[in-house]
Amino acid sequence: MNHPLSKVSGLVQGSEDDADKSKEVVFSRTVTLPLIERIPSYTTWIFLDRYQNSRIPWSNCSCFNINLSQNRNQRMADDQSVLGCRRIYYDHRGSEALICSDSEDDLVQLEGEKRKFSDGEDHLIRVAFLEYGIGNEVVDVLTQFVGGSSQEIQERCTMLMETDQEMEKRKKPLKEEISRDNVYLDQSLSAALDSFDNLFCRRCLVFDCRLHGCSQSPTCHTEKQIGQLVTEVDRKPCGDQCYLQACESTRNSINASHKWSNWNPLEKDLYLKGLQIFGRNSCFIARNLLPGLKTCEEVSNYMFGDGAVIPCGSSAKLNSYSNEAGRDGMDPMEPEMPAKSRIRRKRGRVRKDKVKSSRKYRQSLWRMIAEGKDIPYKQYSPCSCQSTCGKQCPCLQNGICCAQKAAKIASEGAIVLKVNVKANNAPALQINVNVIQMFAGVVGLGIDCGDGSLGGPPRRGGDSQCANMMLLLRQHQRILLAKSDIVGWGAFVKNPVNKDDYLGEYTGELISHEEADRRGKIYDRADISYLFDLNDKYVIDAYRKGDKLKFANHSANPNCYARIMLVAGDHRVGIYANEQIQAGEEIFYDYRYGPDESPAWALKPTISKTDGLRGRANKHKSR
Numbered sequence: 028m029n030h031p032l033s034k035v036s037g038l039v040q041g042s043e044d045d046a047d048k049s050k051e052v053v054f055s056r057t058v059t060l061p062l063i064e065r066i067p068s069y070t071t072w073i074f075l076d077r078y079q080n081s082r083i084p085w086s087n088c089s090c091f092n093i094n095l096s097q098n099r100n101q102r103m104a105d106d107q108s109v110l111g112c113r114r115i116y117y118d119h120r121g122s123e124a125l126i127c128s129d130s131e132d133d134l135v136q137l138e139g140e141k142r143k144f145s146d147g148e149d150h151l152i153r154v155a156f157l158e159y160g161i162g163n164e165v166v167d168v169l170t171q172f173v174g175g176s177s178q179e180i181q182e183r184c185t186m187l188m189e190t191d192q193e194m195e196k197r198k199k200p201l202k203e204e205i206s207r208d209n210v211y212l213d214q215s216l217s218a219a220l221d222s223f224d225n226l227f228c229r230r231c232l233v234f235d236c237r238l239h240g241c242s243q244s245p246t247c248h249t250e251k252q253i254g255q256l257v258t259e260v261d262r263k264p265c266g267d268q269c270y271l272q273a274c275e276s277t278r279n280s281i282n283a284s285h286k287w288s289n290w291n292p293l294e295k296d297l298y299l300k301g302l303q304i305f306g307r308n309s310c311f312i313a314r315n316l317l318p319g320l321k322t323c324e325e326v327s328n329y330m331f332g333d334g335a336v337i338p339c340g341s342s343a344k345l346n347s348y349s350n351e352a353g354r355d356g357m358d359p360m361e362p363e364m365p366a367k368s369r370i371r372r373k374r375g376r377v378r379k380d381k382v383k384s385s386r387k388y389r390q391s392l393w394r395m396i397a398e399g400k401d402i403p404y405k406q407y408s409p410c411s412c413q414s415t416c417g418k419q420c421p422c423l424q425n426g427i428c429c430a431q432k433a434a435k436i437a438s439e440g441a442i443v444l445k446v447n448v449k450a451n452n453a454p455a456l457q458i459n460v461n462v463i464q465m466f467a468g469v470v471g472l473g474i475d476c477g478d479g480s481l482g483g484p485p486r487r488g489g490d491s492q493c494a495n496m497m498l499l500l501r502q503h504q505r506i507l508l509a510k511s512d513i514v515g516w517g518a519f520v521k522n523p524v525n526k527d528d529y530l531g532e533y534t535g536e537l538i539s540h541e542e543a544d545r546r547g548k549i550y551d552r553a554d555i556s557y558l559f560d561l562n563d564k565y566v567i568d569a570y571r572k573g574d575k576l577k578f579a580n581h582s583a584n585p586n587c588y589a590r591i592m593l594v595a596g597d598h599r600v601g602i603y604a605n606e607q608i609q610a611g612e613e614i615f616y617d618y619r620y621g622p623d624e625s626p627a628w629a630l631k632p633t634i635s636k637t638d639g640l641r642g643r644a645n646k647h648k649s650r
């Protein structure tokens with residue numbers, strides 16, 4: 028008996044001898060099982076059809092903290108049984124615990140880091156505490172949703188409550204002046220739009236956007252543009268109450284200060300908003316922004332009285348707009364940080380050597396050499412130009428032609444059709460201009476949509492369509508996933524494709540460079556990385572979430588190439604064919620590692636087992 032598997036036993040059949048019947052006969056045959064190569068180890072991943080902003084660092088993520096789940100960790104921290112926080116991760120390859128920080132210095136720095144709260148998180152904390160009070164359970168729930176320790180949440184809440192009380196005290200005298208009948212009129216426009224401002228994504232037009240997060244800076248319009256807007260001439264009266272009906276002399280005799288005092292803060296703000304949108308057109312302003320609140324005549328009187336000369340600064344919102352205008356180039360995804368935390372960040376950047384070493388295995392197109400210059404892709408931030416972008420426009424200066432160019436396309440008529448809101452539905456106003464700009468940008472109303480790709484093809488797809496539209500509309504090729512001919516898993520095209528055809532998008536979690544450095548240390552040890560440098564602010568990490576194209580392998584002689592495109596203001600990575608590719612061929616592109624950042628395998632030519640250089644294994648049957 029050579030092998031237990033080759034032993035077959037049974038009873039002898041058809042024997043006359045009863046004794047023989049009970050005899051066990053043993054047949055023996057050797058079966059050699061073919062040696063099958065182990066399929067590559069594989070982790071599950073979540074499919075994403077576009078990348079997703081991930082603000083939660085692994086260090087706050089319970090699944091990577093083998094110490095304890097976050098909640099338990101919190102409680103232990105609370106009862107002082109855990110001192111400090113040592114970041115320990117689970118290495119799926121070696122099944123061993125790794126300390127993420129390579130040096131004690133790192134640990135000290137991480138421990139010293141203070142949790143930063145975004146406006147949206149503050150909002151959540153405020154609402155929770157106002158509705159449910161400060162109980163341990165509430166704190167626990169908040170730590171799950173917001174992150175951070177319970178102590179941090181409690182501290183933040185106390186701080187928020189104190190600030191709110193302070194604000195309330197300052198507001199009081201003004202509040203007493205105005206009517207209490209209408210909760211909306213009681214507030215300024217900015218206060219009425221508070222949650223809208225915080226939670227609505229102006230790019231994706233959804234609440235609670237997972238890509239851009241909350242607290243985005245609104246697209247702003249500068250004060251000086253108000254004066255340039257349309258004046259009212261040659262118009263017909265809009266109704267009985269139209270100011271055009273009133274005689275000139277009556278209008279001039281109006282006591283402007285009396286009228287001004289009858290305008291409450293929300294009405295004033297709505298008026299100013301109307302001025303921004305329609306110019307000095309009291310008919311439009313009254314009909315669209317102040318229906319039921321002010322007649323056209325009243326608006327006109329106000330306009331020709333004090334209202335017209337009141338600077339935007341009278342409105343907190345508009346004031347903030349003008350401030351925003353000075354923030355061009357800043358990231359709208361990132362809430363304005365207190366000066367303190369910025370300093371802390373800068374200090375973090377001083378540690379360049381370390382950062383570099385942990386970036387060595389990242390695919391990095393963002394530092395792509397375009398026309399001999401080392402130009403990093405800059406995170407896009409919509410400009411504040413109202414009509415066309417002039418020479419000073421930061422978008423043009425950064426080589427980005429933004430959707431703001433389409434602003435003028437949003438003609439008054441179009442806006443009038445769309446804006447028909449009541450005062451208590453004021454949020455709609457805020458989005459109106461942005462929506463139309465977005466729409467104009469998306470449908471490409473005769474404007475250059477500026478795909479923002481640096482240094483090369485393809486700017487246009489078939490039918491003269493902008494290449495970035497393929498990403499926007501997700502017109503990708505069918506991609507198959509199968510064992511690569513080179514290493515691990517690979518991505519393959521199902522159907523033949525032509526040169527410069529768009530294959531699909533490299534998606535994943537959108538993380539900061541700092542977070543990528545932390546994760547990169549772990550990936551580098553395993554020598555497998557799904558990090559893709561997107562721009563000066565963000566890195567895509569496809570390790571846990573992504574598209575099948577995350578499995579495309581590297582080759583110095585590739586049949587595809589990756590290109591960073593600007594799509595509706597976001598950088599996205601498209602993979603395109605470098606040449607004609609046959610159905611079932613594996614996809615390779617150049618990861619473009621920097622000269623001193625390449626892993627050893629990237630320096631060698633990629634030799635396919637079946638097809639020589641680069642690898643051309645057919646995978647027709649694979650899925």
Ligand SMILES: C[S@@+](CC[C@H](N)C(=O)[O-])C[C@H]1O[C@@H](n2cnc3c(N)ncnc32)[C@H](O)[C@@H]1O
Binds near residue numbers: 511515628629633
């Ligand atoms: C984005 S993943 C590609 C998918 C990977 N093959 C898998 O099985 O998950 C990138 C990693 O694949 C490996 N890789 C990609 N191209 C390679 C090549 N030409 N030679 C060796 N390893 C390669 C490296 O470990 C790299 O960090």
